[in-house]
Structure formats: C-alpha cells, structure tokens
Amino acid sequence: MQELIERIRAEAEYLGKGIIKVDGFLNHQIDPVLTMGMGSAFAQRFAALGVTDITKIVTAEVSGIAPAVTTGYALGVPVVYARKHRPITMPDGFFDAQAPSHTKGNLVNLMVSPQYLSENDRVLLIDDFLARGLTIQALAELIGKSGATLCGIGCVIEKTFERGRELLAPLGVPIVTLAQIDLGFDGIIVN
Amino acid sequence: MQELIERIRAEAEYLGKGIIKVDGFLNHQIDPVLTMGMGSAFAQRFAALGVTDITKIVTAEVSGIAPAVTTGYALGVPVVYARKHRPITMPDGFFDAQAPSHTKGNLVNLMVSPQYLSENDRVLLIDDFLARGLTIQALAELIGKSGATLCGIGCVIEKTFERGRELLAPLGVPIVTLAQIDLGFDGIIVN
Numbered sequence: 001m002q003e004l005i006e007r008i009r010a011e012a013e014y015l016g017k018g019i020i021k022v023d024g025f026l027n028h029q030i031d032p033v034l035t036m037g038m039g040s041a042f043a044q045r046f047a048a049l050g051v052t053d054i055t056k057i058v059t060a061e062v063s064g065i066a067p068a069v070t071t072g073y074a075l076g077v078p079v080v081y082a083r084k085h086r087p088i089t090m091p092d093g094f095f096d097a098q099a100p101s102h103t104k105g106n107l108v109n110l111m112v113s114p115q116y117l118s119e120n121d122r123v124l125l126i127d128d129f130l131a132r133g134l135t136i137q138a139l140a141e142l143i144g145k146s147g148a149t150l151c152g153i154g155c156v157i158e159k160t161f162e163r164g165r166e167l168l169a170p171l172g173v174p175i176v177t178l179a180q181i182d183l184g185f186d187g188i189i190v191n
Numbered sequence: 192m193q194e195l196i197e198r199i200r201a202e203a204e205y206l207g208k209g210i211i212k213v214d215g216f217l218n219h220q221i222d223p224v225l226t227m228g229m230g231s232a233f234a235q236r237f238a239a240l241g242v243t244d245i246t247k248i249v250t251a252e253v254s255g256i257a258p259a260v261t262t263g264y265a266l267g268v269p270v271v272y273a274r275k276h277r278p279i280t281m282p283d284g285f286f287d288a289q290a291p292s293h294t295k296g297n298l299v300n301l302m303v304s305p306q307y308l309s310e311n312d313r314v315l316l317i318d319d320f321l322a323r324g325l326t327i328q329a330l331a332e333l334i335g336k337s338g339a340t341l342c343g344i345g346c347v348i349e350k351t352f353e354r355g356r357e358l359l360a361p362l363g364v365p366i367v368t369l370a371q372i373d374l375g376f377d378g379i380i381v382n
C-alpha cells in the first residue's frame with residue numbers, strides 16, 4: 001500500500017532493539033483516512049486471493065481495533081476484539097488463548113465471548129503488527145477453539161526480521177501485510 | 192440517532208446495578224456500519240451547534256476508539272487515544288490524569304504524548320458511554336494540561352441516571368449523546 005509505505009518512510013522512528021515507533025498514525029494517534037484505506041486494501045487483497053464469504057473480523061485490543069473496524073466496514077461484517085481483561089458482561093464459556101504482553105513482559109489472556117464467534121463463522125484475523133507472530137498465533141488458537149474457520153491473516157506492518165510469517169505458515173492461510181519493514185545497516189528499510 | 196436507539200432496544204441487556212450490556216455492537220463486537228453512522232451523527236450534531244474548526248479527536252482506550260475513529264473520518268482530523276499503560280515509545284513530559292478503572296476497581300492513569308496534543312488544537316472528546324462522567328472529566332483535565340481547547344464532548348450512549356452531564360456542566364462545552372438510557376420499573380428506557 002503505497003500511501004502507507006510513504007508515511008512510514010516519512011514518520012517512523014527506529015528506536016533500536018527491533019522497536020519501530022509509528023505512534024503518529026497507527027499506535028497512539030490514528031489517521032482515520034489512512035486507516036480507511038487500509039481496510040479497503042485488505043478487502044481488495046483478500047478478494048484477489050480468492051478469500052471470500054468472510055462473516056467476521058477478529059482482532060485484539062488495543063491497536064488492532066482501528067484497522068479491523070475499517071476492514072469490517074469494507075467487507076460489511078462485524079468486528080470482534082479479544083479482551084485482555086474479562087468484563088463483567090462476558091459470560092462463562094468464553095474462548096481464550098495466551099500471548100506475551102507488550103507492556104508487562106508476562107502473558108496476557110485473550111478472551112472472546114461465545115456469543116460472537118461460532119463454528120458458522122469464516123474469519124479474517126486483522127492486527128496492526130506482524131512481528132514474532134505470537135499474538136496472531138494465540139488469536140488463531142482462540143478461533144480454533146470456537147470452531148470458526150480462519151480464512152486469512154492481515155497485518156498493517158510486517159517486521160520481516162522477526163520472522164512471524166514462518167511461525168504462522170503451518171496455519172495454511174494467506175497472510176497479507178500492507179508494508180514490510182526490514183533492518184538495514186543504518187536504519188529501517190520499508191517496502 | 193434512531194438506528195442506534197432501535198439497536199439498543201432490540202439487543203441491550205440490563206444486568207442490574209446500572210450495568211447495560213451492549214457487547215453485540217459497541218463494547219466487544221463492533222458493527223462498523225453503525226459505527227460509521229455514529230461518526231457522521233457526531234459531525235452533524237456538533238456542526239449544527241456551531242462547534243467548528245476541530246483539529247483533533249481525543250478518546251481513551253479501549254471502547255472509545257471505534258466511534259472516535261469514525262468521527263475523525265467524518266471531520267477529516269486525527270484521533271488520539273489516551274493510553275492506560277505507558278508504551279516504550281512514549282517520551283517524557285506526557286500529559287496525564289487519573290480515572291477509575293472499570294475492570295480493576297482502582298485508578299488508571301490516562302496518558303497522551305506531548306507530540307500529539309498542543310495548545311493549537313481544538314478538541315472533540317469522544318467516548319462510548321457517558322455514565323458518572325469521571326473518565327470524561329479526567330480526559331478534559333488532561334486536555335487542559337496540554338493547553339488545547341476542549342470544544343465539545345460526544346458519547347454514544349448516555350446513562351442519564353448516573354448524572355454525568357451534571358458533573359461535566361462546569362466545563363461549559365456542548366455535550367452530545369446519540370442515545371439516552373434511563374431506568375424504569377421493569378428495565379431500561381431508551382430514547
């Protein structure tokens with residue numbers, strides 16, 4: 001997605017240790033017009049890959065929500081975001097899986113109510129980053145527990161140097177990323 | 192917003208103690224088309240009130256993000272969501288304020304980077320619920336610390352029986368809510 005690639009090249013900051021700051025349009029401040037473009041791009045790319053009849057988008061709170069909502073808008077389907085804290089409104093029998101926490105260094109439990117995901121669903125999994133792939137892997141496990149069919153994985157930015165794509169290959173579904181970042185000798189390389 | 196009111200009447204569950212479950216389209220599962228309608232409704236309602244030249248939408252993670260993004264889309268301005276955990280990408284000198292946590296019973300610190308909010312900004316504060324008004328009050332305090340001008344407050348659903356509107360009246364800005372819920376003898380009353 002050219003507009004995204006140019007935006008990353010213009011604004012992303014490499015903070016070292018694989019950390020890329022894109023807080024100006026994705027992770028703290030959101031550009032709604034760019035985010036709508038992401039949703040359209042995911043819808044087009046998956047359609048071109050023959051991924052059709054999607055009934056639900058699944059993501060995890062927090063940063064996946066915006067691109068998931070615009071993808072759901074482009075496809076006309078609901079979005080479910082996995083919760084990290086069980087709200088009092090969530091019934092027993094929820095589906096869950098564990099992923100490493102970005103902020104706390106420990107594991108976080110991702111939870112989805114059985115009311116909003118079932119064996120009849122055909123799911124696109126959308127998130128902001130594909131890094132090591134552990135959050136996506138946990139969400140795929142959660143979707144598996146619900147009996148729903150995972151049909152594709154879409155992430156806004158892929159950090160190719162963290163090799164998450166290899167971890168997720170056994171899932172056997174198309175993986176679409178809208179921009180790829182690799183590490184060069186003196187900074188990041190964006191394509 | 193008639194479509195929202197009808198959706199609440201059809202799907203909301205009253206769990207007692209003032210807790211209203213709208214997880215099917217707002218707080219866990221999101222209806223992107225309905226959420227786009229919320230953004231358009233906020234834009235129209237504030238314009239009709241003479242609230243113009245908005246430069247930024249501010250909300251808090253998590254459930255405020257979706258309606259904030261669609262409002263930002265309708266107005267063509269960026270959205271900043273206050274973080275509850277400081278990410279390693281957030282510099283020193285952030286603006287913060289404390290609000291009660293919904294999930295933990297204690298206080299949560301809401302934080303916004305000084306990179307994305309300044310005295311030049313004219314802000315609309317958007318959130319999912321107006322209940323007691325304490326989260327909105329904290330966000331207004333945070334916006335005040337940045338020097339930005341708070342121009343209006345928009346919440347998707349107002350729980351009128353929790354009287355948040357009275358708490359926020361001293362802020363002296365228009366408060367727009369798209370549906371109001373009160374408690375009746377045998378359940379909720381939605382208008």
